[in-house]
Each structure stands twice: as structure tokens, then as C-alpha cells.
Amino acid sequence: MLESCEFTTTTIKINQLSCTVICGDSREVLKDLVNCANLIVTSPPYADARKKHYDSISPDEFTDWFFTFHNPFFKSLLEDGSFVLNIKDKVVNGVRHRFVWETIQALSENGWYAIDDYIWHKTNPMPGYWPSRLSDGWEYCFHLSKTKTPFFNREEVKKPIGEWSKSRLKNLSEVDLSRHNSSNESGFGRDISKWVGKSEVSPTNVIDLPLVGKNKNHPAVFPVDLPLFFIKLLCPPGGLVIDPFGGSGTTGIAALMAGRNSVIIDNNPEYCEEAVSRIRREISNGKGSVWFLPGIEG
């Protein structure tokens, strides 16, 4: 599909996997990538942020601007594919602007199913003082898809059950041995006996991760573990992940670590260059100790 690509393209190949960095406007680049992606995971320019570094859109115009990406994103995804949007709203004149909610609403009215809202809980938030609010400690990760049953593999994101289970599951009471429904008729219930003998459980939709500390020659880098979580959950092994606001290439690193192919797009040539060298550097260092990947080619 990319053979005749008119954009500057660099492909990093490792074993059977590829990570292609493409320099261009993702709305244009994605015209060559129709019906092929299992997952789009990305973080766009936030409204009114980082004006010195790249195009920044005012909160009032954000929904209309973001909507110009709706068609290219929708068309590039496979039918059971997913779109994960990491984003944060902002305070304007002392009040939270709702452009993020408005954007999700506009996408929902145009064919996307809003499957779930994940929260990235920052375990090391920036300190600060505001007279009427506390410091921001989280961001949204919206999971959207083309069907109500997108590819979903919870097995890959399971985590250790935790020390608490050793004592709690040792002596189960009468109540613990059957399903216990919530007394407020909410429909929620639990059967704690199902956890006996298990070493791993599904995580919740709150993802605890620290902010990236080190400078990656890009002003807004998200942690590798953020796209990695969604790649494992929403893209099958060997599948294709696209990041249409690729920045420093974080999603490309995560995809290679997870054994998935990727296309990383950014319209700034300097960030594309940085992405290529960062991906080569971090993957050859065995980043994240998930994989050691020898034999990197340009």
C-alpha cells in the first residue's frame, strides 16, 4: 500500500515486524492506508497548548478541527478495529471547557461507538496551586470503534492478583461461596470464590502510569506503557497499529515491543527524524525489557 507513497517514509524492520515513520499530514497520508489498521492509538495536539512547537487549535474550534480527521480515521480502520484517543480538556476563564466531550459526541453521532472511557491516572502529577481547583492528576483515553464488538483480548493485559488475596481467599464465608448482588439493586454483583487459585486478574479501566521524565526532543511525549496497554488489549499479535499524531514515535516503540506492526505519522519533519532515531535507539537497547530485538535495519 505504501510502495507508491509520495511522502518521506522510513521503515525500521525487525525480524518479521515493521515500523514505518511517514512525514505528512495524516489526513492525506491515510488516503493510502484504507481498511487495514487494527488500532489507531494517538494523542493529538491539545487545545491552545504548545503553540511554540506545533499547530494549536482554540478550544472553541477544536471539535470542528478534529472532525476533519474523522473520515480518514474511520476509513483506515478494519471493521473490528478500535480508535483510542488520549486527550485532556482545559480550563478557560476559570471554567472547564467541554470541547473534549463535544468532540466525542460529534464522533458518536457520525458512526463511532463510544465503547468506554479509560482514565490515565498520573502517579507523579505536576504540582501546582489554583484558588478553586486541585492539580490535574489524570487524562482521558476514549475507546471508540466501528462496531459494538471490536477485537478485545483481556488476557494480554491481566495483572497479578495482589497480596491481599492470600488472606482474603483463605477462609471463604457462606456469602463468598455464591454470587453476592449489590443491596442497592444496581445490578452489580460479585462471586469472590471465582478468584480462588487465580494468580492474575483483569485490570480496571484506570491505568496508573507516571509522566515521562526524560526529554525526548518533543514537548508532549506520553509514556510507552500507555499505547502498549491498548495495543495488547485491542490489536491482535502481528496486526497493524497507526498513530496519526506520532510525535517522537512512542507508539512505534510500544508496537515493536508488543510484536505488532505500526505506521507513525507526523507533519513535522524534525519530529519524524527524532522518531526514527528514538525508535532505533530504544528498541536496540531492549527498552522495557519486554523483548530484546537484534538486527535493526533502516
Ligand SMILES: C[S@@+](CC[C@H](N)C(=O)[O-])C[C@H]1O[C@@H](n2cnc3c(N)ncnc32)[C@H](O)[C@@H]1O
Ligand atoms: C501531542 S503530540 C504527540 C506526541 C506523541 N504521543 C509522543 O509520545 O511523542 C501531537 C503531534 O501531532 C503532530 N500533528 C499536528 N497536526 C498534525 C497533522 N495534521 N498530521 C500529522 N501530525 C500532526 C504534531 O507535530 C505533534 O508532534
